[in-house]
Amino acid sequence: QVTLRESGPALVKPTQTLTLTCTFSGFSLSTSGMCVSWIRQPPGKALEWLARIDWDDDKYYSTSLKTRLTISKDTSKNQVVLTMTNMDPVDTATYYCARIVVAGTDAFDIWGQGTMVTVSS
Amino acid sequence: EIVMTQSPATLSVSPGERATLSCRASQSVSSNLAWYQQKPGQAPRLLIYGASTRATGIPARFSGSGSGTEFTLTISSLQSEDFAVYYCQQYNNWPPKYTFGQGTKLEIK
Numbered sequence: 542q543v544t545l546r547e548s549g550p551a552l553v554k555p556t557q558t559l560t561l562t563c564t565f566s567g568f569s570l571s572t573s574g575m576c577v578s579w580i581r582q583p584p585g586k587a588l589e590w591l592a593r594i595d596w597d598d599d600k601y602y603s604t605s606l607k608t609r610l611t612i613s614k615d616t617s618k619n620q621v622v623l624t625m626t627n628m629d630p631v632d633t634a635t636y637y638c639a640r641i642v643v644a645g646t647d648a649f650d651i652w653g654q655g656t657m658v659t660v661s662s
Numbered sequence: 663e664i665v666m667t668q669s670p671a672t673l674s675v676s677p678g679e680r681a682t683l684s685c686r687a688s689q690s691v692s693s694n695l696a697w698y699q700q701k702p703g704q705a706p707r708l709l710i711y712g713a714s715t716r717a718t719g720i721p722a723r724f725s726g727s728g729s730g731t732e733f734t735l736t737i738s739s740l741q742s743e744d745f746a747v748y749y750c751q752q753y754n755n756w757p758p759k760y761t762f763g764q765g766t767k768l769e770i771k
Contacts (some may be wrong), residue, residue, distance in 0.1 A: 647694065651708075
């Protein structure tokens with residue numbers, strides 16, 4: 542069974558750096574075709590893709606946020622970490638991690654339950 | 663950036679009836695289109711990928727069609743558990759730049 546779970550602070554202050562961790566099980570990020578992405582959703586709004594990391598350590602970022610994002614993985618711990626710098630109240634959202642299987646569904650087939658992050662002083 | 667536009671924003675349908683949701687891409691995405699269902703307080707759930715292939719465990723009353731820029735999600739006979747928000751999403755770019763539509767809320771009439 543594939544599962545993902547997000548963890549991180551519920552509250553950050555403006556200008557601070559947010560660090561989120563996605564801990565997964567049921568697959569390995571060293572297996573060809575496996576990828577993990579981060580997606581966020583402000584309250585009452587639509588989904589926004591942020592970043593993706595692949596089994597071969599290739600990384601891809603949202604054009605509008607790329608200067609603020611860093612994605613990395615620890616294959617031995619089955620974890621993917623996302624950092625977002627210079628947080629602003631508009632970054633208040635639920636942050637999800639999700640799996641992609643390239644040449645499989647190619648879509649976000651399994652999602653974590655999400656973690657709500659509020660940016661406020 | 664490819665912009666995804668969903669219509670209508672809200673759709674009111676009675677249980678047992680058919681629901682048809684639309685999604686349009688600002689440029690061709692071939693068949694690289696997925697549909698997700700999201701219920702309040704829950705993560706999205708993959709319904710359809712490749713424009714028309716149901717994901718594992720998705721009931722046959724859900725079907726997807728279309729290619730290029732015009733796509734449709736059809737729910738043939740609405741059950742109470744189907745009332746939710748539905749998002750389309752394209753994955754046609756290289757390098758990957760995924761974009762979602764703004765969602766269609768399917769509500770009980």
